[in-house]
Amino acid sequence: MKTATTVVTERTVATACPLDCPDSCSLDVTVQDGRVTAIDGSHANPVTGGYICAKVRRFGERLYSADRVLYPGVRKGPKGQGAFTRVSWDEALATIAAQMRQARDRWGGESILPYSYGGSNGLLTQDTSDATLFRRLGASRLARTVCAAPTGAANLALYGKMPSIAYEDVPEARAIVVWGANPSASGIHIVPYIREAQRRGATLIVVDPRTTPLARQADIHLAVRPGTDLPVALAIHRYLFEDGRADQAFLAAQTRGAERLRERAMPWTFERAAGEAGIDPRALQAAAEAYAGATPALIRCGWGQERNRNGGSASMAVLALPAVAGKFGVRGGGYMMSNSATWGIERTWIGSQEPPTRLVNMNQLGRVLETADPPVKVLFVYNNNAAATTPDQHRVLRGLEREDLFTVVFEQVMTDTARYADVVLPATTFLEGYDIARAYGPISLRLAQPVVETAGEARSNAEVFGDLIGLVGLRHATDPVGELEEMLDVLSRLPDPVGSDLRNRGTVTPPFGGRPIQFVDVWPRTPDRKVNLCAEDLDAAAPAGLYGYQRDPSTRAFPLALISPASERSVSSTLAELPRPEVRLQMHPDDAAARGLSDGDAVRVFNAQGEVRCNVTVGPWIRPGTVSLPKGLWRRHTANGFTVNALVPDALTDLGGGACFNDARVQVEKTIKS
Numbered sequence: 001m002k003t004a005t006t007v008v009t010e011r012t013v014a015t016a017c018p019l020d021c022p023d024s025c026s027l028d029v030t031v032q033d034g035r036v037t038a039i040d041g042s043h044a045n046p047v048t049g050g051y052i053c054a055k056v057r058r059f060g061e062r063l064y065s066a067d068r069v070l071y072p073g074v075r076k077g078p079k080g081q082g083a084f085t086r087v088s089w090d091e092a093l094a095t096i097a098a099q100m101r102q103a104r105d106r107w108g109g110e111s112i113l114p115y116s117y118g119g120s121n122g123l124l125t126q127d128t129s130d131a132t133l134f135r136r137l138g139a140s141r142l143a144r145t146v147c148a149a150p151t152g153a154a155n156l157a158l159y160g161k162m163p164s165i166a167y168e169d170v171p172e173a174r175a176i177v178v179w180g181a182n183p184s185a186s187g188i189h190i191v192p193y194i195r196e197a198q199r200r201g202a203t204l205i206v207v208d209p210r211t212t213p214l215a216r217q218a219d220i221h222l223a224v225r226p227g228t229d230l231p232v233a234l235a236i237h238r239y240l241f242e243d244g245r246a247d248q249a250f251l252a253a254q255t256r257g258a259e260r261l262r263e264r265a266m267p268w269t270f271e272r273a274a275g276e277a278g279i280d281p282r283a284l285q286a287a288a289e290a291y292a293g294a295t296p297a298l299i300r301c302g303w304g305q306e307r308n309r310n311g312g313s314a315s316m317a318v319l320a321l322p323a324v325a326g327k328f329g330v331r332g333g334g335y336m337m338s339n340s341a342t343w344g345i346e347r348t349w350i351g352s353q354e355p356p357t358r359l360v361n362m363n364q365l366g367r368v369l370e371t372a373d374p375p376v377k378v379l380f381v382y383n384n385n386a387a388a389t390t391p392d393q394h395r396v397l398r399g400l401e402r403e404d405l406f407t408v409v410f411e412q413v414m415t416d417t418a419r420y421a422d423v424v425l426p427a428t429t430f431l432e433g434y435d436i437a438r439a440y441g442p443i444s445l446r447l448a449q450p451v452v453e454t455a456g457e458a459r460s461n462a463e464v465f466g467d468l469i470g471l472v473g474l475r476h477a478t479d480p481v482g483e484l485e486e487m488l489d490v491l492s493r494l495p496d497p498v499g500s501d502l503r504n505r506g507t508v509t510p511p512f513g514g515r516p517i518q519f520v521d522v523w524p525r526t527p528d529r530k531v532n533l534c535a536e537d538l539d540a541a542a543p544a545g546l547y548g549y550q551r552d553p554s555t556r557a558f559p560l561a562l563i564s565p566a567s568e569r570s571v572s573s574t575l576a577e578l579p580r581p582e583v584r585l586q587m588h589p590d591d592a593a594a595r596g597l598s599d600g601d602a603v604r605v606f607n608a609q610g611e612v613r614c615n616v617t618v619g620p621w622i623r624p625g626t627v628s629l630p631k632g633l634w635r636r637h638t639a640n641g642f643t644v645n646a647l648v649p650d651a652l653t654d655l656g657g658g659a660c661f662n663d664a665r666v667q668v669e670k671t672i673k674s
């Protein structure tokens, strides 16, 4: 007989969210009888302010979902079917080690391709023992370009990735330009600060093809055609130079290359740029005047404008605006881009020597799997869901279907990519292991610690890659063994007092109280400490030269620009597996009318590369000529099992080798029921 008493133990554990989101929230996780029952924001990180996004509040559902990978498995049945036979860790790892040794001996180390990106995005779960393993094997190197490559190249060239303005200083600004960012979904904790600035009278300008929540509340919304940010930003530069609004003293003292930037901006009058962007030239002029006339003025640059053929030069032109307009040197003035470089953390723990093996651009995975020589024989995917998140989905899937390819996928849940594995390995989540969460919006570093026991037989990256180093016979006596040792090793290699503070307090006091003023507290980290407005190497690398505009690739057959912005339902494809409302293509009423479409109709979105079948939602929140599907969908979310990346070309951006996610061209038509 059952007794009537149940003992419930409940505790709250403090940790941090390391997911690929700018905010890096501090969390309080409630655990009841060993299971996560609630996840909330805490006040440990002041920017978190006690609240978090709805998706991570649901992370517990992911921990215990039917999608979770619980045991190692080897494939049974055809690739992609997702059927696996459970095996022991020993057997799975021995198989992988044997495949890697064999590939290296027969085809050379470069036939092994590690494939990873943000995953948990922490400092421990990437570039630690994984890097050691693949370097020692002489594997192909991966250029991690799927995100932030063009903005990163721009921020590096201009400012040497100088720390950005803090969220807390946003309310000081009198003008705020939100350019290619939708923080209402992608980094929610900045939004109250922007609203506070507006309450204090700041002008808000939003540059985005969609009417995002902030665009709705903006004084000026420039709904540009995707890929036209470059002429728009250059027109503002032209105005600054031509109207005597450029800060000549600042330009002379703190910058190089201003004259060349001016020359390249000259052709772009407001009228011409607005024509290219499909916006009202008067609105563009008003935006330029509002920005030039306000002090402090702040630009929050996002990633939307980087993901097209002009994305590198566009990001350069946007980020160069505060230098030309003289907006630095005051609290709340300057720019915000990724703040991840603020701590100056070099990954010294993996040593500086990288073998000069071939460098594979991750945006061209499908192409590489089909055509590389020597061929890729072992693909090891971790911290990534390539089948859903990489351009040219059809080609990626064809590559993953290759019978002579041995694919390992190390995953928390049975993703679209994991279904293609020959061996699948279960990974821990950030609630089941250690990590170091580094924000890239606020300036914050925080320890994430295990909150609950691991589900099933899941293991951490540190443990698994550490074991594989041993199994392929490449262990050194000094290598850390296991997750905790790896963690302590990383902490011991971080500069003082970062490592010791993280160890002792779980966090670090950021420099300048986390609120640096640009050109007062922090300065460009370029070699000559100046802002390089027209870097020679980038000028040589860009196909049309730096600030050179490449025209819209629309054709009569495929006239609509397709974009795929971040969705509040997921972080990239992470958490997208949780139940969600039906996914729909967003379309402007004019485009719908021209195609005889009404809200809710079933459509095919197609181009020469592929097709996506889903329903359409028609409304004015997107500009005419542009359609939108969410980023991060799983194949199960559309009627035909393909997502937006089936339509995205694997072409690269002008700078940084980035992905052209927002540069697809498509046609849309009503699905004919058969």
Ligand SMILES: Nc1nc2c(c(=O)[nH]1)N[C@H]1C(S)=C(S)[C@@H](COP(=O)(O)OP(=O)(O)OC[C@H]3O[C@@H](n4cnc5c(=O)[nH]c(N)nc54)[C@H](O)[C@@H]3O)O[C@H]1N2
Residues within 6 Å of the ligand: 020, 021, 022, 118, 147, 148, 179, 180, 181, 182, 183, 185, 186, 187, 207, 208, 209, 210, 212, 224, 225, 226, 227, 228, 229, 302, 303, 304, 305, 306, 308, 563, 564, 565, 566, 567, 568, 569, 570, 571, 572, 573, 631, 632, 662
């Ligand atoms: N909820 C949630 N949060 C996330 C993520 C997520 O997937 N979901 N992803 C995380 C990651 S990995 C990143 S990199 C960041 C991204 O953060 P954001 O930069 O905010 O993300 P996006 O939504 O990709 O792009 C922002 C906006 O750019 C617009 N846009 C598209 N094309 C263009 C263009 O050509 N020009 C201009 N001016 N705007 C354009 C889109 O309509 C969108 O509103 O967010 C992070 N945070």
Ligand SMILES: Nc1nc2c(c(=O)[nH]1)N[C@H]1C(S)=C(S)[C@@H](COP(=O)(O)OP(=O)(O)OC[C@H]3O[C@@H](n4cnc5c(=O)[nH]c(N)nc54)[C@H](O)[C@@H]3O)O[C@H]1N2
Residues within 6 Å of the ligand: 020, 116, 117, 118, 119, 120, 121, 125, 146, 147, 148, 307, 382, 383, 384, 385, 386, 388, 389, 390, 410, 411, 412, 413, 415, 427, 428, 429, 461, 564, 565, 566, 571, 572, 573, 574, 631, 632, 644, 645, 648, 661, 662
């Ligand atoms: N169409 C389109 N596609 C896009 C974008 C877009 O704007 N449009 N945006 C791009 C951007 S900005 C980014 S950053 C990429 C992101 O693309 P991905 O790098 O593929 O990121 P996620 O989809 O979040 O997948 C990360 C996976 O890592 C797993 N993971 C997390 N932590 C760990 C761990 O500790 N160990 C292991 N082994 N696995 C772990 C998670 O379960 C998850 O499935 O997507 C890109 N794809």
Ligand code: SF4
Residues within 6 Å of the ligand: 017, 018, 019, 021, 022, 023, 024, 025, 052, 053, 056, 187, 188, 189, 571
């Ligand atoms: S995803 Fe972003 S907003 Fe959500 S909990 Fe993590 S850091 Fe905070």
Ligand SMILES: [Mo]
Residues within 6 Å of the ligand: 020, 146, 147, 148
């Ligand atoms: Mo990203």
